[in-house]
Amino acid sequence: MNSRKELFITSFALFSLFFGAGNLLLPPLLGYNAGEKWFWVALGFMLTAVVIPIIGIFAHAKLQGTMYDFGKKVSPTFSLVYCVIVYIISVAIPSPRTASATHEIAIHPAFGTSPLLTSLVYFALVLLFVLNRSKILSIIGKFLTPMIVIMLLLVIGIGLYHSSLPNTGTLETPVVEGVLEGYQTFDAIGAVVVGAFIIISVNLRNKGSFEVKRKLIRQSGIIAGLGLFLIYAGLIAVGAYYGSEIAIDNSLSSDMQRANLLRGISLSALGDFGNSALSILIALACFTTAVGIIAGTADYFKGLLGDSQLVYKLTAIIACVFGVGVGQLDFHSIIVIAVPVLLFIYPITIILILLNVLSNRHATPLVFRATVITTFIFSIPDVVGFIWPSEALASVVAYIPLAKYHLGWVLPALVVSVVVNLLTKKEMEQFN
The missing domain is CATH 1.20.1740.10 (Amino acid/polyamine transporter I)
Structure with a gap:
């Protein structure tokens, strides 16, 4: 064709x-x-x-x-x-x-x-x-x-x-x-x-x-x-x-x-x-x-x-x-x-998409695991807050950047991804 x-x-x-x-x-x-x-x-x-x-x-x-x-x-x-x-x-x-x-x-x-x-x-x-x-x-x-x-x-x-x-x-x-x-x-x-x-x-x-x-x-x-x-x-x-x-x-x-x-x-x-x-x-x-x-x-x-x-x-x-x-x-x-389904699965999906377009050097299995786990943890307050809203949860969420916009997972995932990459790079340099 x-x-x-x-x-x-x-x-x-x-x-x-x-x-x-x-x-x-x-x-x-x-x-x-x-x-x-x-x-x-x-x-x-x-x-x-x-x-x-x-x-x-x-x-x-x-x-x-x-x-x-x-x-x-x-x-x-x-x-x-x-x-x-x-x-x-x-x-x-x-x-x-x-x-x-x-x-x-x-x-x-x-x-x-x-x-x-x-x-x-x-x-x-x-x-x-x-x-x-x-x-x-x-x-x-x-x-x-x-x-x-x-x-x-x-x-x-x-x-x-x-x-x-x-x-x-x-x-x-x-x-x-x-x-x-x-x-x-x-x-x-x-x-x-x-x-x-x-x-x-x-x-x-x-x-x-x-x-x-x-x-x-x-x-x-x-x-x-x-x-x-x-x-x-x-x-x-x-x-x-x-x-x-x-x-x-x-x-x-x-x-x-x-x-x-x-x-x-x-x-x-x-x-x-x-x-x-x-x-x-x-x-x-x-x-x-x-x-x-x-x-x-x-x-x-x-x-x-x-x-x-x-x-x-x-x-x-x-x-x-x-x-x-x-x-x-x-x-x-x-x-x-x-x-609530979207608040749970969407952040993980976005992270997987972004990690998969990076080079293998910057998206090692360790980076994948650490970033996905972080994203999952910081998405939990959004899901729980939507299903069972409470003042106690709201007070905790107030300390997470962007959490009031249901984007509390963004900065933690970014920071963890960068930190793990830097640590991995440092270990490789020491090994060499």
């Missing part, structure tokens, strides 16, 4: 696999609340929703293995447990969330059907795509992604052209708010799941050398990252500039606020066609993400259990059945369940 054609198919597929329900719904309301500070909130959002996920793709390009390779320097047992937890989380939360968002925003308003019927049809189609494993990348990259991008550009371009000045905004710390909202996209976790899926897809289509594949994956990551950056910035800006024109009912849940704002922007930008365009856009964006998650999960368990095609099919079927069940919950309920 022509290398340029292969590059764009892989880039488009990667963009589409990242761009799901949260990626479409979160940025406009974030911009709406940021108002004239939308640029700063966009910077924070890009860090956790674009930069770190694309670094994750770079790490996959370097390793060209499975998600297991991300954590094996900590220990084989840790890596196995981490992989199983991440894949279970992916099947249990982001995948059903795509069905829930599709039902609430695209299907129910138009047809009034039950969530059960939507989930059954939705995951039946997902299963059909997943079972045709060798064709997924081509179908998503050639056909589905261009449709998503065209509709997004229409909403953003026409929306910005007809918008007015932004409001003053309500966010006190826009950069931090953007960082934390970027967590909700699941894109860092998506990077390790989708990246593994991309590696296998590239291997099925491309018989080139390790270096050729690494170049292809890295370039695809850059193109997909630039696409995500432009779309997110556009959606945040549109939300900010429509802030004075579209009334948002603050008594509604945040997910309904997001849906109503996006629907209002689409109607203002595209007229009556806006509702139909929004429904198609959400359905496509959610669908491609669900396909990537379930195919990636099935790939992993297939490799774990003797490269069995039967295991691949059974995993895909179980994941889709589970998706139908959890998909009965509303979008807000799934978001609430996701928060």
Whole structure:
């Protein structure tokens, strides 16, 4: 296959696999609340929703293995447990969330059907795509992604052209708010799941050398990252500039606020066609993400259990059945369940991504172990504080830098990583 054609198919597929329900719904309301500070909130959002996920793709390009390779320097047992937890989380939360968002925003308003019927049809189609494993990348990259991008550009371009000045905004710390909202996209976790899926897809289509594949994956990551950056910035800006024109009912849940704002922007930008365009856009964006998650999960368990095609099919079927069940919950309920899970697994995932792009000299097994353990320990107060808030815990957390922003793990992990590197280097110099 022509290398340029292969590059764009892989880039488009990667963009589409990242761009799901949260990626479409979160940025406009974030911009709406940021108002004239939308640029700063966009910077924070890009860090956790674009930069770190694309670094994750770079790490996959370097390793060209499975998600297991991300954590094996900590220990084989840790890596196995981490992989199983991440894949279970992916099947249990982001995948059903795509069905829930599709039902609430695209299907129910138009047809009034039950969530059960939507989930059954939705995951039946997902299963059909997943079972045709060798064709997924081509179908998503050639056909589905261009449709998503065209509709997004229409909403953003026409929306910005007809918008007015932004409001003053309500966010006190826009950069931090953007960082934390970027967590909700699941894109860092998506990077390790989708990246593994991309590696296998590239291997099925491309018989080139390790270096050729690494170049292809890295370039695809850059193109997909630039696409995500432009779309997110556009959606945040549109939300900010429509802030004075579209009334948002603050008594509604945040997910309904997001849906109503996006629907209002689409109607203002595209007229009556806006509702139909929004429904198609959400359905496509959610669908491609669900396909990537379930195919990636099935790939992993297939490799774990003797490269069995039967295991691949059974995993895909179980994941889709589970998706139908959890998909009965509303979008807000799934978001609430996701928060403590994200506060636990996201920091460890980010650290693994960052360590895996470093050279082996600066990311030794000792550095991996020390940094991951530190990250885990300093993430505990966030999880416990969310589930069982207490004054005693709050008084302890007050002494941890950035902890009030749920980022108390950042500085300790950085310090431990640097210190262990320095000590290791000193020992090696003494030994020599």
